[in-house]
Amino acid sequence: MLKNFLIVATLSGAVMASAQPAAAHFDTQSKVFRLDGGGTTYAFGVNARGELQQIYWGGHLAETDAIPWAVPMRAWASFDSSHTTTPEEYAGWGAGLFVEPALKITFADGNRDLVLHYESHTTIANGVDVVLKDIERKIYVTLHYTIDLQTGILARSATIENREAAPVTVEQAAAAAWALPPAHYTLNYLTGRWAGEWNLTEEPLRPGVRVIESRRGSTSHQANPWFAIQSGESSEEHGEVWFGALAWSGSWRITVEQDQLDAVRVTGGFNPFDFGYVLHPRERLETPVFYAGYSPDGLGGASRLLHSFELHNVLPRTAATASASTPKPRPVIYNSWEATEFNVDEAGQIALAEKAAALGVDRFVMDDGWFGQRKNDHAGLGDWYVNSQKFPHGLKPLIDRVHALGMDFGLWVEPEMVNPDSDLYRKHPDWALNFPGRPRSEERNQLVLNLARDDVRDYVLGFLDKLLNENDIAFLKWDYNRNWSEPGWDQLPAAEQKKVYVQFTRNLYSILAELRRKHPNVEIESCSGGGGRVDLGILRYTDEVWPSDNTDPFDRLTIQDGFTYAYTPQVMMAWVTDSPHWMNKRTTSLSYRMLSSMQGSLGIGANINHWTPEEMALAKRLIAAYHEVQPTIVQGELYRLISPRNGSEFSATQTVRADKGQSVVFAFIHSTQEGRGFPILKLKGLDSATQYAFTSIEGKAKPGTPAVASGAWWMNHGLEMDDAFRGDFQAVAFRLDRK
Numbered sequence: 079m080l081k082n083f084l085i086v087a088t089l090s091g092a093v094m095a096s097a098q099p100a101a102a103h104f105d106t107q108s109k110v111f112r113l114d115g116g117g118t119t120y121a122f123g124v125n126a127r128g129e130l131q132q133i134y135w136g137g138h139l140a141e142t143d144a145i146p147w148a149v150p151m152r153a154w155a156s157f158d159s160s161h162t163t164t165p166e167e168y169a170g171w172g173a174g175l176f177v178e179p180a181l182k183i184t185f186a187d188g189n190r191d192l193v194l195h196y197e198s199h200t201t202i203a204n205g206v207d208v209v210l211k212d213i214e215r216k217i218y219v220t221l222h223y224t225i226d227l228q229t230g231i232l233a234r235s236a237t238i239e240n241r242e243a244a245p246v247t248v249e250q251a252a253a254a255a256w257a258l259p260p261a262h263y264t265l266n267y268l269t270g271r272w273a274g275e276w277n278l279t280e281e282p283l284r285p286g287v288r289v290i291e292s293r294r295g296s297t298s299h300q301a302n303p304w305f306a307i308q309s310g311e312s313s314e315e316h317g318e319v320w321f322g323a324l325a326w327s328g329s330w331r332i333t334v335e336q337d338q339l340d341a342v343r344v345t346g347g348f349n350p351f352d353f354g355y356v357l358h359p360r361e362r363l364e365t366p367v368f369y370a371g372y373s374p375d376g377l378g379g380a381s382r383l384l385h386s387f388e389l390h391n392v393l394p395r396t397a398a399t400a401s402a403s404t405p406k407p408r409p410v411i412y413n414s415w416e417a418t419e420f421n422v423d424e425a426g427q428i429a430l431a432e433k434a435a436a437l438g439v440d441r442f443v444m445d446d447g448w449f450g451q452r453k454n455d456h457a458g459l460g461d462w463y464v465n466s467q468k469f470p471h472g473l474k475p476l477i478d479r480v481h482a483l484g485m486d487f488g489l490w491v492e493p494e495m496v497n498p499d500s501d502l503y504r505k506h507p508d509w510a511l512n513f514p515g516r517p518r519s520e521e522r523n524q525l526v527l528n529l530a531r532d533d534v535r536d537y538v539l540g541f542l543d544k545l546l547n548e549n550d551i552a553f554l555k556w557d558y559n560r561n562w563s564e565p566g567w568d569q570l571p572a573a574e575q576k577k578v579y580v581q582f583t584r585n586l587y588s589i590l591a592e593l594r595r596k597h598p599n600v601e602i603e604s605c606s607g608g609g610g611r612v613d614l615g616i617l618r619y620t621d622e623v624w625p626s627d628n629t630d631p632f633d634r635l636t637i638q639d640g641f642t643y644a645y646t647p648q649v650m651m652a653w654v655t656d657s658p659h660w661m662n663k664r665t666t667s668l669s670y671r672m673l674s675s676m677q678g679s680l681g682i683g684a685n686i687n688h689w690t691p692e693e694m695a696l697a698k699r700l701i702a703a704y705h706e707v708q709p710t711i712v713q714g715e716l717y718r719l720i721s722p723r724n725g726s727e728f729s730a731t732q733t734v735r736a737d738k739g740q741s742v743v744f745a746f747i748h749s750t751q752e753g754r755g756f757p758i759l760k761l762k763g764l765d766s767a768t769q770y771a772f773t774s775i776e777g778k779a780k781p782g783t784p785a786v787a788s789g790a791w792w793m794n795h796g797l798e799m800d801d802a803f804r805g806d807f808q809a810v811a812f813r814l815d816r817k
């Protein structure tokens with residue numbers, strides 16, 4: 079047993095209670111805090127100077143293990159004092175700190191020195207709150223820690239409070255800093271652009287700072303707030319990985335820094351670029367939450383932990399599924415965008431809905447074009463009344479028909495935007511983000527409403543609430559099609575206007591939370607011209623996301639591969655669209671397109687008015703096959719067997735249901751060369767002793783494949799693909815079911 083340890087938090091779940099020790103301990107003698115969860119131990123303590131210092135983060139240590147001060151405070155000559163080499167949990171910028179600070183403050187008298195020391199702590203469920211205070215001034219920082227007992231994923235954030243008599247300006251505020259000892263590491267992060275999101279970018283960590291960030295006011299397509307650091311020997315399925323994800327949908331920054339002595343620090347939170355948050359006496363600033371975890375099983379193990387954590391702890395539940403441990407798999411949707419773009423009307427949408435219902439679709443979603451004077455992207459945003467030329471009787475006849483066809487109804491909105499050509503802008507030009515007297519840069523002919531303002535927040539909440547009260551709408555596709563420019567907020571004094579970076583996102587979250595409270599069965603998708611606003615902040619309030627406007631089924635394989643490093647396939651919407659594809663003119667079979675989209679949460683976004691009876695029949699059969707195994711695909715354990723990255727000719731994924739009773743495999747060929755066929759597929763995660771029956775999903779014969787074989791056979795011998803599985807843009811899928 080742990081001697082001298084005060085057990086400050088115990089298990090709440092009966093299932094876990096027998097298997098796990100208590101989650102949080104504080105050793106009063108050594109002043110070491112220890113958090114245990116899943117296969118992970120995290121430890122930090124109060125060092126001789128009174129600072130909070132990280133000690134250990136990695137595989138679970140025995141309860142009997144005392145945690146020594148393994149990381150001494152070291153200095154390196156007179157140029158790197160121990161202030162800069164000590165891995166502080168949350169360092170103020172002061173004393174001799176040259177590495178990234180967690181907190182930087184300017185006081186009213188011009189003092190900018192901040193040195194945070196341990197003050198006190200309070201235990202909370204599965205964690206601890208630790209209070210730090212400046213050595214002289216009344217700046218208090220409460221660090222919040224919790225650990226998930228299942229996955230060992232830690233949640234950290236900070237509350238900064240000014241108890242001085244005068245205001246202070248917070249110029250930089252991280253949610254947390256994570257530290258790793260000197261070693262060889264590889265950094266992984268996700269980069270991209272519109273229609274090309276989710277590129278896994280890998281590079282060896284070198285001395286200096288790698289900055290991953292968004293300065294755009296929202297999460298961004300260009301970089302996503304996720305990282306994974308592999309130890310030197312780590313690969314997709316083996317070796318140590320430390321990973322994290324920042325839960326913030328505004329401008330953010332994560333710095334990954336290898337210091338002078340090769341130690342690594344990852345610091346993340348509000349982006350300090352153009353940041354300045356004035357804290358008046360007694361005011362507080364809450365940072366976002368920075369989640370992080372540890373896996374001994376490579377990048378694959380890291381993403382499986384994150385997926386499970388997201389499913390169990392982050393994603394919202396509707397009232398109908400409030401008590402379920404995970405959200406229900408997403409309905410298969412039909413979306414009108416690529417079929418009709420802005421040319422929506424009652425008759426046209428009903429015609430599409432009838433076709434969609436015949437396919438077995440669960441939800442019909444009408445996209446852009448139904449409101450205001452919206453004929454194209456030049457007008458209408460902000461005017462959220464139903465366009466009476468397109469829908470002379472309102473939305474009711476369409477919604478009633480969709481219901482009669484056995485589907486529920488979803489609608490597109492873009493609440494935070496305004497076209498200058500709109501009644502809203504003519505009435506409230508001051509509502510757009512702007513610096514008075516300066517030009518207002520338009521993108522897609524639209525401006526960003528300043529959601530930080532109370533009146534704008536009330537307007538947006540009001541029209542959405544009215545829309546949901548007046549129409550039987552099950553789902554909102556919430557779009558956001560540009561980034562910020564000229565982020566002025568002239569209602570506030572000049573020194574306080576940068577508060578917009580925090581308040582905008584807080585109001586976005588509060589609107590989403592309030593809508594969900596008032597309409598507890600409505601579901602919401604976060605879309606931002608594709609994957610521009612996907613993060614663990616927005617995923618607390620939204621049920622799914624749109625990963626990319628690029629729906630090309632081959633491009634999607636890489637997009638979906640990258641997406642799953644950070645986010646669960648449950649939220650990854652994937653539509654089947656038309657061929658040749660509008661973006662890169664690639665021609666692919668319907669079967670290939672369907673199987674590509676079936677890797678995630680399936681949707682149909684094609685112009686199904688043009689589909690042949692044979693195509694309708696194929697899609698109907700595959701939607702039915704998908705419905706049967708969807709929980710395994712979107713909530714099972716994901717193994718990326720063969721990556722489509724780096725020009726690979728082949729790719730394959732496998733998901734295994736939690737009870738190991740079912741598994742689903744997708745395999746894709748880009749183009750075979752020189753007669754070389756698909757590699758033998760050795761499956762993972764099955765139960766060796768269980769017998770599994772093989773069933774093809776797309777229906778192609780696979781000569782030589784056993785009808786039934788043990789888990790050991792599928793994992794060790796593996797599956798040889800049929801020799802005919804060759805050519806360009808080919809796909810197969812199959813399921814294994816416990817006999």
Ligand code: DGJ
Nearest residue numbers: 415445446605607608627
């Ligand atoms: C961007 C989205 O990503 C698309 O799916 C579509 O909804 C358009 N906006 C509509 O303007």
